[in-house]
Every structure is written in structure tokens, then in C-alpha cells.
Amino acid sequence: MHTLQQMESGYVGAVTVTGLVIVFVALLLLIIAVALMNKIFDIIEEQKKAETEAAAPAKAPVEEAPAPVREMPVIEQSTEDDTEVIAVIAAAVAHIAAESGKELKVRSIRQTSGRRASRGSWAAAAVSDSMRSVS
Numbered sequence: 001m002h003t004l005q006q007m008e009s010g011y012v013g014a015v016t017v018t019g020l021v022i023v024f025v026a027l028l029l030l031i032i033a034v035a036l037m038n039k040i041f042d043i044i045e046e047q048k049k050a051e052t053e054a055a056a057p058a059k060a061p062v063e064e065a066p067a068p069v070r071e072m073p074v075i076e077q078s079t080e081d082d083t084e085v086i087a088v089i090a091a092a093v094a095h096i097a098a099e100s101g102k103e104l105k106v107r108s109i110r111q112t113s114g115r116r117a118s119r120g121s122w123a124a125a126a127v128s129d130s131m132r133s134v135s
């Protein structure tokens with residue numbers, strides 16, 4: 001007669017082996033399903049490429065009209081003295097000098113060009129904001 005312990009160990013072994021077999025069969029079926037889906041999608045993609053290649057020559061090339069040329073506005077440089085601008089700048093410097101207690105002089109005033117002149121709106125707003133905090 002078999003003892004209870006021998007029957008239990010055989011039962012446990014059978015359940016373990018059955019579980020492993022089921023897991024590996026399920027994994028094998030998943031691998032096969034994924035491989036089939038991959039092939040199906042490849043076939044569909046090839047058909048779409050063939051359809052687009054067949055349809056592409058059927059279209060006649062469309063000539064685009066050239067974009068209209070916009071004339072840039074001409075900005076005229078003032079030939080007169082900018083004494084008013086210089087006076088305002090000198091007054092601002094004098095005001096800052098009076099507040100700080102230092103002696104400041106305006107040595108030259110020149111127009112900036114290039115990178116500073118082409119600031120974006122955010123940079124111009126930042127400069128304006130920082131200048132407001134000075135006065």
C-alpha cells in the first residue's frame with residue numbers, strides 16, 4: 001500500500017509538471033500569434049506602399065505659382081540732429097547719478113544694430129521690465 005506521503009508527493013509533482021507544460025504551451029501559442037500578426041502587418045504595409053507608388057505617377061505635377069514679392073518698407077534715417085533724444089538720455093543718466101551719488105558722464109550715443117535690434121517680443125519685454133525697475 002502506498003502511504004499518504006507518497007501519494008501527495010506524486011500528486012504535487014504531477015501538478016507542477018502540468019502547470020509548467022501549460023505555461024510553455026501558452027507562451028508558444030503567443031509567440032506564434034505575434035509572428036503571424038507581424039507577417040500580416042508586413043503584407044498590409046507592402047500593399048499600401050504598392051498602392052501609393054501606383055497612384056503617384058497618375059498625378060500630374062502641379063506647377064506652383066511664385067509667391068508675390070512683398071516690398072519691404074523703407075526706413076529713412078533722420079539726417080537732423082537727435083538732440084532731443086540725447087537730452088533725454090543725458091537726463092536719465094543724471095537722474096541715476098543723483099540717486100546713486102556717483103558722477104556719471106555720457107561719452108557717446110550710438111544706434112545699435114544687428115542682434116540687439118532684432119530682439120523678439122519676449123526679450124524686448126524683459127528689457128523694458130528691467131528698465132522700469134531702475135527708475
